[in-house]
Amino acid sequence: MSTKTKSPKHRPLTTKEAPLKQWWTFYVSENPMKIEIQRIIRRFFTFGGGNQGNAAVFGLLLLIFGILMVSIVNARGNVSPMIVLGLYTVIMFLLNPILFHSTIAGERERRSWDMLLVAPVTHGQIVVGKILAGFMLNVGVLLLLSLPMFIAAITYERTHWAGLIVMTLACLSAMLSCAAGTVLLSARAKRPLVSLGTSLGMVLIVYLLVPSLTASIGGMYGDTSQFLFVWHPFTLFDQYSRIESIGFQRFGVDQPEAMWIGTLLLSAVTAIAFHLFLALVLAVWSIKTLVFADNEVRFIGRGPKGAVSDPQ
Amino acid sequence: MLEVKNLRKDYGGFLAVKGISFQLKPGDVFGFIGSNGAGKTTTIRMLATLLEPTSGSATLHGIDVIEQPMEIRRMIGYMPDFFGLYDDVKVWEYLDFFAAIYGVERRPQVIDEVLELTDLTVKKDAFVQSLSRGMQQRLCLARCLVHDPKLLLLDEPASGLDPRARADLKELIAELGRMGKIVIVSSHILPELADFCNCVGIIERGELLAFGAVKDIVRQMQPAKKLEVKVLGESGSVVEWLGSKTGIDSIEARDSETVSFHLHGDDGDQQQLLAAMVAAGVPVLTFREEDADLEDVFLKLTTGAVN
DSSP states (O other): OOOOBOSOSOOOOOSSSOHHHHHHIIIIITOGGGHHHHHHHHHHHOOSTTOHHHHHHHHHHHHHHHHHHHHHHHHTSOSOHHHHHHHHHHHHHHHHHHHHTTTTHHHHHHTOHHHHHTSSOOHHHHHHHHHHHHHHHHHHHHHHHHHHHHHHHHHOTTOOHHHHHHHHHHHHHHHHHHHHHHHHHHHHOSSHHHHHHHHHHHHHIIIIIHHHHHHHHHHHTOOOHHHHTTTSHHHHHHHHHHHHHTTTTTTOOOSOHHHHHHHHHHHHHHHHHHHHHHHHHHHHHHHHHHHSOHHHHHHHSSTTTTOOOOOO | OEEEEEEEEEETTEEEEEEEEEEEOTTOEEEEEEOTTSSHHHHHHHHTTSSOOSEEEEEETTEETTTOHHHHHHHEEEEOSSOOOOTTSBHHHHHHHHHHHTTBSSHHHHHHHHHHHTTOGGGTTSBGGGSOHHHHHHHHHHHHHTTOOSEEEEESTTTTOOHHHHHHHHHHHHHHHHTTOEEEEEESOHHHHHHHOSEEEEEETTEEEEEEOHHHHHHHHOOSEEEEEEESSOSHHHHHHHHTSTTEEEEEEOSSSEEEEEEOSOHHHHHHHHHHHHHTTOOEEEEEEOOOOHHHHHHHHOOOOOO
């Protein structure tokens, strides 16, 4: 048996290419861990065996899809596409921790981690591969829900397409940072259950508890919470609602439409930039977490004193 | 060629491996023997690039394990002592995942080849979790083989296997050796290692106490050859005849026809003894040197102390 392997994917970064392009090539376009995306897809589309959980999630998503389709068709143009996007955001904020809490902690618990570590991929490529896989699932669910969202958008007379698109992109970027956060907590936790608990807790605190409290407090002293939470998808939903309401005075809006569109675009771009940066920070933090070889920590018991970092 | 020179692992004052050295060539199947905590796994993990040695070096076909870990990872297949598999995928999907990570071309064909080699073809579409322990062990080995490694590091590959699965695995490892791969196998089951390893190393408290061919190590430890002769009729006269010869001791009648004894000498002396025995009219039915007993050597060499 002889096996041919492709030319090394870990070619040293050359100075001829732009740094961003080098980064993209190394971590994304030529990252062998992209196969993780395929593994995730197979998990959801291979039925039987140990896949009941994945199949159940897939079934749940199909059910939501069906209910949305029926509701939107029956509503005859009275459902804003924002409702679908909002539902997607809530579902994915909860599903991300549930689906990806064990990406690294599970590998450790299952003792399959060593087999990845001896493969010719860097920790960075492993982490980016896992985040990408998580993100692609988010994209997949969005694609699934894009049909009801599209039907709602074309039948709803007050749809603002540009606003809807930037809001969708902002939601996706929020999902990317959410996936990165889940992977980070998975990298730091010893057990998947701990990772699940902390991930869910983090999502609830960051996206629900803190904004609610701040909004309540802000309401008492003049509302500044929208400025603080410009990155929050629900802030964007609120701003988009104002665009939809122009002419209907639902919010007592008397500013021109262009101002609201400008505000939404600015908020969306800020949110996208914020979430991309956050995802990057979380990914780097995850990689740093993995620098210490797990075995050394396990061997010594009390942290890596005197232990040498991973040879890569 | 695998060259390990003075490899050492120090965990902040705790010396797990104390500078071991050995060389292996393609086709060598090396049995790594030692008690729990002797340093086998640490050594194997250093060679697998999972741990960085404190000092010393290891090169595989001239490539340094410490300096070029990524290149080394393409050349090694590592099977840990305890491992888990992705149980929510099918067998071929599991192998495809790792084949992709290793950048293997013609993945479907390679997967078929390794499945055939590991005798798992019939389980290609089965879910990993449905496999028996022995099959999972073979699947893990198949994963190690998808990229056609030059060096295989198998840490306790036979642990927890039933006798049939163990025999199959033994045959598979021997076959890998015949394919020209360097195979390092750590195990506690010494008689099995003696069967298919052409060289062994005995490690205790991080020190390599002995290294070489099984027979050579046994010879070093047991200078006398352990022989057994079976005669037609009663063995009493043979015991008496052997007792009159020089260089022979530990004569023991095992049963009415069989006698075992130690001969202090080489192959020539052994041949001369047989000739003399036949010439003296001893009715020899069988005359054989007993297999090297690795377990005895291991027990003699080691004290059972662990790090």
